Amino acid sequence: MSKLIYLDNAATTAVHPEVVAEMLPYFTEFYGNPSSIYSFAGKSRQAVDASRKIIAGALGCSEKEIYFTAGGSESDNWAIKSIAESYRSKGNHIITSKIEHHAVLHTCEYLAKNGYEVTYLDVDGDGRVRPEDVEASIRPETILITIMFANNEIGTIEPIREIGRIAKEHNVLFHTDAVQAVGQVPIDVKEYNIDMLSASSHKLKGPKGIGFLYVRNGIKLTSFIHGGGQERKKRAGTENVPGIAGFGKAMEIALETMEVRAEYETELRDHLIERVLAEIPHTKLNGHRTDRLPNNANFSFEFVEGESVLIMLDMQGICGSSGSACTSGSLDPSHVLLAIGLPHEKAHGSLRLTLSDETTREDIDTTVDALKVLIERLRNMSPLYEDFIKNNSK
Amino acid sequence: MSKLIYLDNAATTAVHPEVVAEMLPYFTEFYGNPSSIYSFAGKSRQAVDASRKIIAGALGCSEKEIYFTAGGSESDNWAIKSIAESYRSKGNHIITSKIEHHAVLHTCEYLAKNGYEVTYLDVDGDGRVRPEDVEASIRPETILITIMFANNEIGTIEPIREIGRIAKEHNVLFHTDAVQAVGQVPIDVKEYNIDMLSASSHKLKGPKGIGFLYVRNGIKLTSFIHGGGQERKKRAGTENVPGIAGFGKAMEIALETMEVRAEYETELRDHLIERVLAEIPHTKLNGHRTDRLPNNANFSFEFVEGESVLIMLDMQGICGSSGSACTSGSLDPSHVLLAIGLPHEKAHGSLRLTLSDETTREDIDTTVDALKVLIERLRNMSPLYEDFIKNNSK
């Protein structure tokens, strides 16, 4: 097979070589438990502290506001369940959107079974939550608004600043799942009035299995994993020192390169979008045209089915995704595509391509060339296309 | 400083070089998300499957009974909270012991605040739970017995087989925190009637931040982290592929070397115990003399305080621990030492030394020589020792 063209960076990224280099000493050389008191363990503790400092710096918060977790899903679960538990006496109402990641949606559904009320906001055709909807859904018993920073499927960036302002005005806590946004777009939690924020290392060239939750000072936080005194007694378990060190390094690199990367990826992404829309008929771009992640393109090809497209691309060494990785393998069309108003059959024919700064223009052109051919092949064997042609030629 | 003598392998271990080698390709080469459908991601999926197979083989269970987590603490929390939630309609009583790890104890305390009743069993002077106590505490509403396989501080191995039998006879579920035992002593979950078992990779030369929970088929398991469909929809979050691959390799090595290692470490440990008891007066071995982990020695030195001993050892490049790593830094004496009947001031003077197969006889002799001198120095400045000498010379 020819060179791999990896266009699924929203599912996960290759770890940056410098990140691996940063992690390595903590496996075999400085392997001490950060909680141990001897000087040897000081190296591990310093690695954890240094990473926390980088991350806090990136978000504009204090180091004491960062809690390491095992990933984005844990952070989402912890944030939402913690607020639900801590603020139960204040109320039982949570506001979220219909296009959240399952880590948020399923947690909300779990709470809904346990005496909480959840409002799932609609989004517009571009996948944006309307701030006025958020405001209109606030009730006296609303304790939490949780709206993602950027959507993992269609890449749309949500109006976080406006939502943060509304949350603050109404004195409701605001959590954002920023798993897709951290490292890709600038985020200042104080400026945006974000009270809690979830992130995951493997989306920004860090290792898998490590994430963090930012929790603004002053928020009542329950512990998600009980046990030892790690993470200021809020999240027990021996620290994943290499993972934490790697995440710190990945964040540092992401920050340093963000501007250049965003410019490069945006240009490439726009080239991809333009070619696909121009050269493959009956195709729609999903998500907002400009307010989207620099590296995300999401298309619906009418008359074809997404899995077939993916597998045909795979045969040519091109990695893409339809819907989010976690749900692929299921036959339900993406809840996100349904929420932006796609009919079922179009939702089934969607393809997400997410770039990195290693992606070349040649990769994109090869991909578009391949897509043109295979979409045509699939359409030529599709009864839906046959019907369409018939009806149109009448 | 001279060569480091690392005698804190119960806190964490150095990762085995072969384990690191096993992990490396999954950072930069086969970095795909195991949930993705293209063939590139197959490598990641295979790594997860292979590790699960090794682990299931090690415990004598099926692969479907192994759920990866972020470590021992998460596994403990999940097991206990899940049973509490799933079997609430059957009852609200949990039996545990006074010497469990905080990941178990604090989880039980959390449940106790939420309508559950918890019996904390006493242990004997060697730190062993009496099976007859377990049996006597079972009530109609008992839903879970959770007793650790081996204690992390004093190394005592619990009568798991007997407890498993009792649990089965009374139709009560049995969870064991085997974080210290897995990879050190043979465990067969079917033979021992273990329904759930927690383990953590970094205690057996695997990486930090990865663990598993074994859950016998047929047990109602709630999901601890809601979200994507990973781990048979029970534990969401992109799999920590390198961590899982490393854990599998570590388990493989641990199994292969277990017998030889246990023999080697037991002999060295006994040499340590004999020399310390013979050459340092007013010293007690904590934990069972023979039914203990091959690599664990735990001493109480009368008239001295543990932190001072540790730091003096540290000055000579020797790493030990007093109490468990997670609680050191606190001034409360270890709950385990109090439970085996040590008075407070003796509990304050305890030292845990835990070996690995890299520990040499010379390391042990250097450590004992250093201990002799520093314990004497500390005693010579201790008012308790002065009192003792005065009273004895009368």
Place this chain on the structure above:
Amino acid sequence: MYCCSFSDKVMDHFMSPRNVGVISDADAEGSSGDPECGDALTIYIKVEDYVITDISFLVFGCVAAIASSSMTTELAKGRNLEEALQITNQDIADALDGLPESKMHCSVLGADALENAIKNYYTKNQKK
């Protein structure tokens, strides 16, 4: 408590404490702490013309307790009793170039034992 959170001075006084031992013909002694809680300190003083001419201690305790006991004796030696009574735990911690937050209470041990020793001296000598 982590070893690296201690100043060089603390480590120096911990590894080579000054004035350790018993003064068998001490004019007074004073104690503080509780072995149950992991710490106990006794300070012995010799006094001439209300000046502490010799001082020693025995301690059971953590690194900070040992270092601050040692520093207490250094600070008190050669001072007259009234001056010595003024020594606070903050003075002791300062003289050690500071103590970690969670170890500040260990320096109270030194200040208390010294105060008790001096008060015992006064009580004894008033009775005479």
